[in-house]
Amino acid sequence: MDKKQKRERIQKRIAREFKDGDYVNLGIGLPTGVADFIPDEVTIHFQSENGIMGVGPKPPAGEEIPDLINAGGGPITAKDGASFFDSVTSFSIIRGGHIDFTVLGTLQVDARGNVANWSIPGKIVPGMGGAMDLVSGAKQVIIATLHLDKYGKSKIMKECTLPLTGKGVVNLIVTDMAVIKVVEDGLKLIDIAEDTTIEKVVEATEPQLIIPDKVGIFS
Amino acid sequence: MAKIISGKEAATLVKPGSSLMLSGFLVAGAPVYLIDCLVENGVDSLHVVTISTDYDNKGVGRLITSKQIKSLQVSHIGTNRTTQKQYKNKDISIEFVPQGILVERIRTAGAGLGGFYSPVGVGTTVAEGKETLEENGKIYILERPISADVAFISAKKADKLGNLVYHRTARNSNPSMAMGATITVAEVDEIVEPGEISPERVGTPGVFVDYLVKKGE
Numbered sequence: 276m277d278k279k280q281k282r283e284r285i286q287k288r289i290a291r292e293f294k295d296g297d298y299v300n301l302g303i304g305l306p307t308g309v310a311d312f313i314p315d316e317v318t319i320h321f322q323s324e325n326g327i328m329g330v331g332p333k334p335p336a337g338e339e340i341p342d343l344i345n346a347g348g349g350p351i352t353a354k355d356g357a358s359f360f361d362s363v364t365s366f367s368i369i370r371g372g373h374i375d376f377t378v379l380g381t382l383q384v385d386a387r388g389n390v391a392n393w394s395i396p397g398k399i400v401p402g403m404g405g406a407m408d409l410v411s412g413a414k415q416v417i418i419a420t421l422h423l424d425k426y427g428k429s430k431i432m433k434e435c436t437l438p439l440t441g442k443g444v445v446n447l448i449v450t451d452m453a454v455i456k457v458v459e460d461g462l463k464l465i466d467i468a469e470d471t472t473i474e475k476v477v478e479a480t481e482p483q484l485i486i487p488d489k490v491g492i493f494s
Numbered sequence: 495m496a497k498i499i500s501g502k503e504a505a506t507l508v509k510p511g512s513s514l515m516l517s518g519f520l521v522a523g524a525p526v527y528l529i530d531c532l533v534e535n536g537v538d539s540l541h542v543v544t545i546s547t548d549y550d551n552k553g554v555g556r557l558i559t560s561k562q563i564k565s566l567q568v569s570h571i572g573t574n575r576t577t578q579k580q581y582k583n584k585d586i587s588i589e590f591v592p593q594g595i596l597v598e599r600i601r602t603a604g605a606g607l608g609g610f611y612s613p614v615g616v617g618t619t620v621a622e623g624k625e626t627l628e629e630n631g632k633i634y635i636l637e638r639p640i641s642a643d644v645a646f647i648s649a650k651k652a653d654k655l656g657n658l659v660y661h662r663t664a665r666n667s668n669p670s671m672a673m674g675a676t677i678t679v680a681e682v683d684e685i686v687e688p689g690e691i692s693p694e695r696v697g698t699p700g701v702f703v704d705y706l707v708k709k710g711e
Contacts, residue, residue, distance in 0.1 A: 324593065325519040326663045341522060342650075342664040348520035348573065359662055361669040361697075362519070362545070363601050366594025370614065389617075393590075400581065400590070401572025403620075404546070408594035411614045442617030 276470070278421075281451035284468065285419050287312045288493050289378055289449050292417065293319050297375040298368075300324065300409060303347040305419045306378035322374060324405040326365050329357025346405065369405065370412035377413035379406060383435040384418045386482035388445040388457040391437035403440055410441035422450035422479055429481040431455065431462070452476050454493065458485065466491040496656030496680075496706045501531035504679045504707050508532060508644050513541040515600065515645035515671040520546060520573065521553040523664035525646040525681040527709045529556050532646075538562040543600065543642055545593055545667050546570040547577040561585070567640060569593035592620060595637055597670045603639035604673025604702070612637045645675035649698070652682040653691050656700030665697060672702040679705040 276284070282305055290312035293299060300322045301307050310330075313319050321330040323345040330345060331352035339350035353359075360368075368374060381392040390410060393403035410416050420430050431448060447465075448455040453476045454466035463485040467476050469492050477484055505528070508514055518524025533556050542563050544554050547570075551559040555574045565587045571577040580586040591599070592614050602610055611627045611634035614620070625636040647668045649658035658680055660668060672678050680703050 323663070325522070326666050340662065342662040344520060344522050344663055346519075348522075353662070359660075359665055361660075361665045362593070362597040362667045363670050365666075366597060370594055370612075397582075399572075399578065401578075402546075402568060402570035402590045403592050403615075404570035404572070405593040407592035407615045407618065407620065411616075439618045 276451070281421060282308065284451050284494070285449050288454060288466070289417055289419055292447070293317065293376060296320070298322060298328070298373065300369065300374050300377045300413065302377070302379040302406070305380045307347065309378055309419070322365070322368065323351070324365050324369060324409070326360050326362060327353060327357060328368070329354040331357070366405070366408050369408050372412055372414060374413045376415045376417060377409040378417045378419050379409065381418050381420050381430070383430060383432050383437050384420065384445055384448055385432045385435045386461050387434070388443045389435045390418060390440050390445050391435040392440050394438045396438065406440050410444040415446045416441070416444050418445050418448045420448065420450055422452040429479055431480050431482065433482045452479060455484065461485055463487065464490055466493045468492070469494045495654065496652070496700060496703045498654070498685065498706045498708070500711055501527055501681070501707050502535070504528055504646070504705060505531040505535035505537065507677055507679065508537050508540070510537055511539045512537070512644060513543065513642040515642045515675050516542055516544040516554050517645070517647040517666065517668045517671045518545065518548070518553060519663070519666040521548050523648055523660070523666045523668055524548065524553040525648040526553060528646040528679065528681045528707060529554065532557060532562065533560050536562070539564045541565045543567045543596070543640055545596065547574040549573055550576050567591050567596065569596050596640070597667050599637055599640040600667070600674035601670040603641035604670065607639065609636050609638045611635065640674065642675040643677065645671040645678045646681070647671050647678065648681045650682065651684045651686065651691065652680060652703070652706050653686050653688045653700070655688050656680065656703030656706060657691055657696045658682070658698040658703065659691055659695055660697040669698045672698045677704050678702055679707060681707045681709055683709055
């Protein structure tokens with residue numbers, strides 16, 4: 276499986292978590308693509324923190340409007356029923372518990388539900404943008420990430436070593452190998468990908484996993 | 495009544511060492527003409543409050559490239575390599591502020607409040623050195639207001655009283671910054687007579703706006 280297929284598998288699996296009518300904020304990069312896998316019969320209201328509820332698909336070439344962008348700066352459209360608002364309102368929506376799901380990419384995530392995705396001190400410090408508000412206020416925080424980094428090391432760690440974006444905030448981790456839930460006593464395996472085994476997932480994950488009797492399979 | 499001035503005059507309101515709010519999100523809603531005027535004016539050692547430093551030599555990024563900014567309160571610099579380089583070389587000092595907290599701190603200043611308790615960043619570097627409050631088992635940190643000497647903002651349209659109309663996602667930090675600074679200058683595409691903008695459509699009431707600059711003039 277190439278990287279694109281792995282990313283699509285993650286996006287497709289996350290799309291299954293939402294139910295009709297949910298309000299969802301998708302982070303930049305890998306999470307943005309989740310919107311492409313929402314079934315036709317399901318309506319999701321996508322928020323972008325720069326000030327819109329009801330984000331529609333990318334406009335056709337030549338029809339981009341510079342004043343209509345998403346949080347990554349890319350051109351978007353506004354769906355029927357969309358609303359525009361300022362940043363204070365946007366983050367009131369986010370922090371106030373009015374968003375059902377936020378999906379974020381990450382550098383590290385750990386067994387206690389900590390997430391680190393804004394700074395590699397001394398190397399690159401992009402800043403947290405809206406991520407700290409999002410993990411603090413969204414009802415459910417989903418981390419979308421490849422299971423292993425480019426050196427083959429687990430991105431799911433016993434304990435994050437980078438500066439945290441949020442402490443104990445993650446609910447679900449979806450990777451190209453597994454779906455893992457953050458529970459009170461650690462990480463619980465929910466699903467594994469169709470082309471792997473529980474043993475392989477355990478081996479590829481730094482912290483210990485809680486393996487229930489029934490583990491699902493996703494493609 | 496907002497006073498209509500030129501971009502060049504607006505730039506002289508910003509003194510060396512001034513604190514300056516610059517609105518916008520990745521250039522959308524940024525006062526790009528006023529930024530051009532500041533670059534031309536050359537005023538430096540600025541403390542800038544902004545959501546992001548946009549792109550290399552674009553939007554707020556123009557003032558980064560021209561090295562007129564000495565310090566920043568900002569939520570994201572990931573789209574501008576020059577900012578990252580200046581930060582790494584310690585040419586610029588930065589307080590990273592979560593985006594929602596940044597605009598709320600600005601709003602707080604504009605609303606005459608002394609601060610607020612926030613759950614954002616508890617257990618992270620953002621909480622370091624801040625007073626805490628525990629309420630129903632949840633920990634909050636005290637966030638202080640952010641004000642500035644001058645705010646440069648932008649809108650689609652204004653009437654001569656300074657009432658502003660925004661366009662799509664270009665609203666972002668404009669309304670909060672309009673109220674957060676001592677002097678507010680709004681750059682607009684069009685200036686119309688009072689009454690031509692429906693009161694229902696006003697995004698920022700003119701009471702917050704001191705000066706208007708028509709883009710390019």
